[in-house]
Amino acid sequence: AAGVIQSPRHLIKEKRETATLKCYPIPRHDTVYWYQQGPGQDPQFLISFYEKMQSDKGSIPDRFSAQQFSDYHSELNMSSLELGDSALYFCASSFREGRAADTQYFGPGTRLTVL
């Protein structure tokens, strides 16, 4: 079965640089979530999109922005990178059956290292 695709899988950047992470949801899924997970921590919700509109916002820094495109893929843009941005970034997708069963399926993650 098709899964969530994230690219790149690994990314190394220097401080103050920018990075773009991409997420391709499972076909027919209409919702995308972004999470940041630091070492030994739980995934922190950043932002979500439903039908290409921002649905919910979590602890996403102002330096980060995201959008969902017409083909439902999503991109997380990160600017002025800081050392503390080094983490695993997960994308998850789901199909919202009305208000119910919003099961999220996670992609393999992008490991971002900021030097």
Next chain:
Amino acid sequence: QQPVQSPQAVILREGEDAVINCSSSKALYSVHWYRQKHGEAPVFLMILLKGGEQKGHEKISASFNEKKQQSSLYLTASQLSYSGTYFCGTDRETTDSWGKFQFGAGTQVVVTP
């Protein structure tokens, strides 16, 4: 507000049982359970909805006490493959958006031979 998970960690021998709890101070619409192995993505285990509906695809059971806003995940006859960090995720009942999905801090489970 982040849901509270307990215990923080548990060590089991193969075949033993364990219970992981997840509680919230806010009214919940659903509770999700995930297992994550080191360096890998969280894998969906179970979702419990307000009203009693459950959905899952592994031989792991769970309950959701709506009055207490608490969910419990039951690992029975544990196998080595059950090792990992278990996260509960909660989706609160709100009127302003789809919900405020948050993960708990996780429970590390180690199953030994």
